[in-house]
Amino acid sequence: MDTVLEVKQLNKCFKDFSLKNIDFKIEKGTITGFVGPNGAGKTTTIKCILNLLHSDSGSITALGLDHVKEERKLKDKLGIVMDFGYYYEDLTLGEMKRLTAPFYTKWDEKSYQSILKKFQLPEHKKIKDLSKGMRMKYSILLAMSHDAKLFIMDEPTAGLDPIVRMELIDILKNLIQDEEKAVFLSTHITSDLDKAADYLIFLNDGKIVLQGAKDEIKDSHVIVKGSNKLFDQDMSQYFVGINKTPYAVEGLSNNKKAVRQIFQNDAVYEVPTVEDLLLYYTRRA
């Protein structure tokens, strides 16, 4: 598979927070979820990729282009959706589009009009009068109308109702159908990633704590549920995290074989959701 985004040893320090040795690759034809709690460093990483923030060290290459030296060429091929659509809000959707379109070498008006219709966005309406969902749809519409090869989206589903979120997930799935495009999507709404993501990168406190193919990650982990009596201190080595209540214990293990041998039929085993993975990995850290 072709790599469309490669981040190597990215470091960025602030007074009270830092990104530490961020290292990952995104492949063509995939949706990669960038997961982490609020303040984990997702937006900071995305801003570094987009050269909105300057990294202290490391390298970033997207679509074979250096993100600083070939910034303009690269951004021509990126579909960028930020957490809050940044536009001149006094303008109408149509006016903003007319100002934005000429910047792109491959602006596709036909595609724009077709998605505009599909999203049912009113072109004559001012951007400031759009709802959060409509605003996000407009951002996605602009990102999808210039033949972008890599979509970088920062929390595109935050604040959207489940129906709009579902629509968005379908749009993203359709986007990668031709195997030529890729989506890099940051979110803390993990249910979206359960449905859409091929790969997952978990970030916590500025560090990647887990990454890989979603199915492989899920397959290599297990949620173990049982009574209090079953668990003792020595077993913590087999778990990423354990959640104890007065009557029962639940834990996420990355050593399926070992825990099945220990608990055998005395415990209940479940495939973890992305949310389980996020909770246990970020709780431990």
Add this chain to the structure above:
Amino acid sequence: MKSQLFHLVKMELFSSKKSLPMFILFPIFYPAFFRDGKTDILSYIFCIAIVGFLLFNGFAETDEKFKTGIMLNTLPVKRSEIIDARFISLYIVYAVITVVYFLAAAALHVIKPDIFGIMNLSVIPMGLVIVSVINVIQMPLYYIFDIQKSRMMSILIMFGIIILITFMFMQSWITPIINYFSAMSTAFINIILLLIAAIIFTVNRSVSERIYLKKEF
């Protein structure tokens, strides 16, 4: 790509479509009420200074309000082009304002030739110096600090300059210098003024660009 610069200028001006007519209308009424005699040089300079201050602040407020730094820097443009586009937009508006001012002054002259003098083109170099000074104070400060801080600092610096100039003109040593320049031809003085404006502009562009290249959003 030069076209990106053109699109940026178009975007900058179009996004200010609400406030720009006010700036353009200002010099239509201004010469009728604020004038300093038949030549109206000071009147023009004050007009361009007021517009210069308000215009840049208008652009800066739009930046702050809509976080245009993020928006512009996610477009396929270079950061230097964003700065250049701002300069071009500012100077386009100054040019339009000057033309409107001259036309308004000419119209007033036709109506009341005994009160209103016709404007002389030789005031333009001085206007350019004023515009360049106002921009060189405001722009770098704005790109370092936020709008509130930079506006306060700009006002303080401008007042400082006015006080300094007033103080200089009260000194006896300034008289021979004024006499020296008064003896020179208008054309020569205008060339010097144009050179000063060009130097200030070049320094401002270079400094603003360097600051903006390092800016984080």
